[in-house]
Amino acid sequence: MCQFFRTAKCVAGTTFSIYRRAKSDIWLAIPPALYACGMEKIMRIGNKNFDVEHKTYIMGILNCTPDSFSDGGKYNDIDRAIKHVEEMIRDGADIIDVGGESTRPGYTIIPDEEEIERVVPVIEKIKANFDIPVSIDTYKSKVADAAVIAGADLVNDIWGCKYDKKIADVIAKRDVACCLMHNRDLEKNPYGNDVMYDVLTDLQESIDIALKAGVAKNKIITDPGIGFGKTLQDNLNVMNNVDWLKELGYPILLGTSKKSMIGLTLDVPKDERLEGTLVTTVMGVMKGCAFIRVHDVLENKRAVVMTEAILSA
Numbered sequence: 001m002c003q004f005f006r007t008a009k010c011v012a013g014t015t016f017s018i019y020r021r022a023k024s025d026i027w028l029a030i031p032p033a034l035y036a037c038g039m040e041k042i043m044r045i046g047n048k049n050f051d052v053e054h055k056t057y058i059m060g061i062l063n064c065t066p067d068s069f070s071d072g073g074k075y076n077d078i079d080r081a082i083k084h085v086e087e088m089i090r091d092g093a094d095i096i097d098v099g100g101e102s103t104r105p106g107y108t109i110i111p112d113e114e115e116i117e118r119v120v121p122v123i124e125k126i127k128a129n130f131d132i133p134v135s136i137d138t139y140k141s142k143v144a145d146a147a148v149i150a151g152a153d154l155v156n157d158i159w160g161c162k163y164d165k166k167i168a169d170v171i172a173k174r175d176v177a178c179c180l181m182h183n184r185d186l187e188k189n190p191y192g193n194d195v196m197y198d199v200l201t202d203l204q205e206s207i208d209i210a211l212k213a214g215v216a217k218n219k220i221i222t223d224p225g226i227g228f229g230k231t232l233q234d235n236l237n238v239m240n241n242v243d244w245l246k247e248l249g250y251p252i253l254l255g256t257s258k259k260s261m262i263g264l265t266l267d268v269p270k271d272e273r274l275e276g277t278l279v280t281t282v283m284g285v286m287k288g289c290a291f292i293r294v295h296d297v298l299e300n301k302r303a304v305v306m307t308e309a310i311l312s313a
Contacts, residue, residue, distance in 0.1 A: 039249045040218040043290075045095065045177045046133035046153030052251035052290035056304050059135065059293040060085075060093035061257065064118045065102045081122050082129065089132055092301030095154065096130075097293060098123055098147070099137035103158055103228075105260070112142040119143070120150045127151035135179070141166035148174040154221075156253075158228060159183050160206030161213075168213035178215060179253050179291075180206040182225035195234045196241050199224055203248060221291065222250045226280075227259040235261040239280060243287035251290035256280040258295055278303045286311065 041053040050057055064081055085096055100118035101110050119136060126134055127150070135154040136147035141164045144155045153176055160180040161168040171178045182199050184191075191198045203222050210220060222245050224238045239261065245252045256262065262276030263269065274296055281292050281300045285307040294300040 039246070039251065043177065043218060043221075043251060047131075048094075048133050050094070050251075050290065056285045056289060056308065057094035057291050058092055058297055058301050058304065059095040059097050059253070059255075059291050060088035060091075060297045061293060061295050062088070062096055062098050062122070063102070064098060064100050064122050078121055078125060082125050085126055085130060085132075088297045089130060091298035093132070093297045095133045095135055095291070096126060097135040097137050097156055098126070098152070100143070101138070103137075112140055115140065115143045116146045120146055123147055123150040123152050139163045139167065141170050145170045145174070148176055153177060154179065156223075157181060158225070160203065161209040162206060165209060165213075168210045168215060171210065171219070172214035175216075175219075177219045177221065178210060179221040179223050180210060181223035181228065181253075181255075182206075184229035186229055191234070195230070195237050196244050199238060200244060200247065203245070207248065207250070217250075220250045221253050222248055223253040223255060226254070226256045226261060232261060232264050235259075236265070239283065242284065242289065246288060252284075252288065253291040253293060254280070254284040254289040255293035256284075257293060257300075274299060282307050 039053065041051065043050045043052045062081060062085060088096065098119050100115040101107070115138065123134055123136065126132070133153040134151060135156045136144055136152040137156045137158070138144050138147065139157045139159040144167050148155070148170065155167065155171050155176060156179040157167055158181045160182060162183070180203060182203050184198070184202060207220060207222070211217065224242050224245055226235050226238060230238065239256065242252065242254060257277050258270050258273040262273040262280070266273070266276050268276075277294065277296065278299060281294065281303045284292050285304055292300060292304065
């Protein structure tokens with residue numbers, strides 16, 4: 001939590017609101033762009049409308065990879081992939097997120113053509129057989145373009161349009177939704193005194209890149225990037241303060257499923273992280289996240305429904 005202190009102006013003349021972190025001597029200067037933007041209540045992804053102000057939706061993960069940290073190799077066969085999509089839809093998934101390159105810690109970047117070969121046939125098959133929005137999990141413009149042509153409705157970029165800035169042009173040209181995730185190379189760019197301030201300002205940079213390319217405001221989702229460019233303590237801090245992203249004025253996607261934050265906190269392997277994931281899902285709903293990205297759709301969907309029922313009572 002923060003206490004409002006005063007407004008001030010920087011040398012360039014931009015007005016900032018100055019806040020003090022509770023129980024801390026850290027002061028934050030937050031520019032108006034981070035808190036003055038009103039969020040659209042309804043977001044359209046594909047042919048579906050999402051009430052991002054009042055509801056939380058489940059994004060089911062489909063990794064078409066041989067080496068993803070949780071389920072690598074399980075769904076890189078198209079028939080098994082489609083069967084799993086059917087299961088996730090039955091269990092309550094609202095969006096299917098298709099990935100063709102593992103982004104686990106220490107991952108290896110694969111050629112665009114190989115990634116396209118992995119994801120395009122799966123996306124085409126999903127769109128031919130199911131009425132559900134599809135997301136493409138990629139940070140590469142060529143992969144994103146091929147995936148959208150194949151039917152993807154959303155581009156989920158773990159680098160927030162900063163790795164390949166042409167991806168913003170693809171999103172704008174194809175008029176699809178996007179999720180801009182926070183990420184940072186800590187060796188080149190370590191955090192300052194306050195991680196949450198850096199997350200907000202980094203995400204604002206990503207938003208500016210997208211808007212400058214012509215992406216519509218009502219097409220943008222933000223993601224705090226749990227597990228990317230952060231220590232365990234950073235991840236816990238960001239999880240606890242994920243509602244700060246509301247200040248940016250865009251819907252929030254939370255992706256914590258089976259990640260190291262849970263494994264390190266509970267000292268458990270990746271196949272024993274469901275309970276920890278469910279806790280973060282419940283917190284995400286309580287803090288106003290519009291989308292939760294998960295491997296275990298049924299359990300997380302039930303957690304969302306139960307939490308929403310309690311909050312609306």
